[in-house]
Amino acid sequence: xxxxxxxxxxxxxxxxxxxxxxxxxxxxxxxxxxxxxxxxxxxxxxxxxxxxxxxxxxxxxxxxxxxxxxxxxxxxxxxxxxxxxxxxxxxxxxxxxxxxxxxxxxxxxxxxxxxxxxxxxxxxxxxxxxxxxxxxxxxxxxxxxxxxxxxxxxxxxxxxxxxxxxxxxxxxxxxxxxxxxxxxxxxxxxxxxxxxxxxxxxxxxxxxxxxxxxxxxxxxxxxxxxxxxxxxxxxxxxxx
Ligand code: ADP
Ligand code: MG
Numbered sequence: 001x002x003x004x005x006x007x008x009x010x011x012x013x014x015x016x017x018x019x020x021x022x023x024x025x026x027x028x029x030x031x032x033x034x035x036x037x038x039x040x041x042x043x044x045x046x047x048x049x050x051x052x053x054x055x056x057x058x059x060x061x062x063x064x065x066x067x068x069x070x071x072x073x074x075x076x077x078x079x080x081x082x083x084x085x086x087x088x089x090x091x092x093x094x095x096x097x098x099x100x101x102x103x104x105x106x107x108x109x110x111x112x113x114x115x116x117x118x119x120x121x122x123x124x125x126x127x128x129x130x131x132x133x134x135x136x137x138x139x140x141x142x143x144x145x146x147x148x149x150x151x152x153x154x155x156x157x158x159x160x161x162x163x164x165x166x167x168x169x170x171x172x173x174x175x176x177x178x179x180x181x182x183x184x185x186x187x188x189x190x191x192x193x194x195x196x197x198x199x200x201x202x203x204x205x206x207x208x209x210x211x212x213x214x215x216x217x218x219x220x221x222x223x224x225x226x227x228x229x230x231x232x233x234x235x236x237x238x239x240x
Contacts, residue, residue, distance in 0.1 A: 140171030
């Protein structure tokens with residue numbers, strides 16, 4: 001589904017992604033881990049063209065992301081993104097947050113958008129918050145709304161950038177549970193996370209980045225038990 005070939009990204013002289021090549025299959029859950037500043041967010045942002053690669057190519061479903069603007073717009077609609085800091089629309093109710101993009105960008109009728117919003121809020125356990133405003137919600141609830149909002153566009157791929165890092169510890173689990181359900185439903189997911197338990201339990205594959213280099217990738221079991229590289233061992237010693 002995603003084919004990344006020799007992807008590099010520079011900010012000025014700073015080589016942030018260094019010749020990354022990997023593929024991600026449909027339905028796969030991939031966890032990206034690595035030290036702060038290693039390029040994890042930049043990698044995710046390249047996948048939905050929030051950043052433009054300096055060199056290399058990214059194909060999603062056979063479409064090159066450096067292709068025409070029209071294609072890019074379409075491809076982006078198929079990719080949901082969830083950030084560390086929710087980015088909900090503060091002046092809209094929870095339900096309106098979910099209805100906005102489908103109506104605006106896809107021309108979904110109000111009635112259908114509303115119906116879909118209700119289903120999704122139910123799915124993330126927040127049916128009773130449909131009429132609430134974001135600032136009345138807890139961090140965990142906000143993040144579940146953000147996930148539901150991304151799902152309202154019916155994406156084929158979901159990207160998560162440290163979705164639980166800004167949460168109080170007691171709210172991490174409720175968000176990870178929603179993500180786990182999503183993984184079980186067959187969604188293709190790329191998740192930057194510091195939650196090693198989640199990576200180990202839910203991911204099909206772990207990518208370890210360090211200084212912009214894809215140092216190592218593998219199945220969680222073998223990666224966590226027996227990382228091949230000294231850099232990954234060193235990182236795991238610090239975080240586990
Ligand atoms: P991570 O998510 O692994 O912490 P990032 O991808 O955010 O790492 O950042 C990798 C490097 O790229 C860091 O050195 C960071 O300062 C730099 N960087 C990220 N975004 C920008 C930007 N928009 N302009 C300049 N430098 C950036
Ligand atoms: Mg980051």
